[in-house]
Amino acid sequence: MTEQEQNNGVYRISRVIGNNFVCTVDDGGKEIILRGLGIGFKKHAGDLVPMQQVEKIYDLRDPEKSSRLRDLLADVSPEFLDVSTEIIETAEQRIGRRLSENIYITLTDHICFAVERLRSGVRYPNHLLWEITNFYPAEFAIGKQALDLIEEKLGFRLPEDEAGFIALHIVNAEIDGKMADMVRITELIRKIISVVQEYYGVTLDEQSLDYGRFITHLKFLGQRITQNRYVADDDSEFQNMIVRRYRQAHQCAEKIRAELREAFAIQLPSEEMTFLTIHLHRLALSMGITDQKE
Numbered sequence: 001m002t003e004q005e006q007n008n009g010v011y012r013i014s015r016v017i018g019n020n021f022v023c024t025v026d027d028g029g030k031e032i033i034l035r036g037l038g039i040g041f042k043k044h045a046g047d048l049v050p051m052q053q054v055e056k057i058y059d060l061r062d063p064e065k066s067s068r069l070r071d072l073l074a075d076v077s078p079e080f081l082d083v084s085t086e087i088i089e090t091a092e093q094r095i096g097r098r099l100s101e102n103i104y105i106t107l108t109d110h111i112c113f114a115v116e117r118l119r120s121g122v123r124y125p126n127h128l129l130w131e132i133t134n135f136y137p138a139e140f141a142i143g144k145q146a147l148d149l150i151e152e153k154l155g156f157r158l159p160e161d162e163a164g165f166i167a168l169h170i171v172n173a174e175i176d177g178k179m180a181d182m183v184r185i186t187e188l189i190r191k192i193i194s195v196v197q198e199y200y201g202v203t204l205d206e207q208s209l210d211y212g213r214f215i216t217h218l219k220f221l222g223q224r225i226t227q228n229r230y231v232a233d234d235d236s237e238f239q240n241m242i243v244r245r246y247r248q249a250h251q252c253a254e255k256i257r258a259e260l261r262e263a264f265a266i267q268l269p270s271e272e273m274t275f276l277t278i279h280l281h282r283l284a285l286s287m288g289i290t291d292q293k294e
Helices: 003-007 063-075 078-095 103-120 129-135 139-155 160-175 179-200 209-227 237-245 245-262 270-286
Strands: 010-018 021-025 031-035 046-048 056-058
Touching: 010 129, 010 209, 031 063, 031 078, 063 078, 063 103, 063 179, 078 103, 078 139, 078 160, 078 209, 103 139, 103 160, 129 160, 129 179, 139 160, 160 179, 179 209, 179 245, 179 270, 209 270, 237 245, 237 270, 245 270
Parallel strands: none
Antiparallel strands: 010 021, 010 046, 021 031, 031 056
């Protein structure tokens, strides 16, 4: 699209993907995808599309991801990307943050295969459904709503297991990781929650604000573990103060470190132990448990 065409409020089509999807080229020679109702119907390369007819621009920053999205659209019905886009936009509004652009590829691909499995009568159980429901309730609620949207737009009612998978894709896009990492992170969270409940002898209130904050911390801790990029904090005086002031929480953190080392061969550094201790202390206070000071 030339600057003149931009000033005239039109896009020049470089390639037609389907009735609702076309490609155009920006001033830098980068191909981007446009979505709009009927913008590709009976159109050809070189035709113009008014800007007001464009509902969504997929201007993926990573050229490889942009190419993968175009390749995916060549293999699947564009309606799958329509549905995915609506799910993603709903998620971003509910969560209040932008998701990794890679989710346009991964979620569209997942929904396509989920529908194919349903057509073939193949069931794919979600063995992490309980954990997803309890650790990521906001994302799971979006996943359940997504099932209604998929049924409305595509005519297929997917099982509740798929709401869990969709939720994992959303969580994964929040931390911009890989899907395999997200499964591992969920297993890490499950292990940590088990240790906390056993150490304090309580059942955590999954509806409480403090529980939600703790899960958020663990989610991003899991991201740092899988990417081997830990918190940088060389303030040893602060670390020692936290150990002295929050003895019970630190002992719980040490138990968590031992469990992660044994189960996952993970060694939490002292910086991460400090922040884990602080979050454990806050969680304990919400349960009416007060640390003893030296």
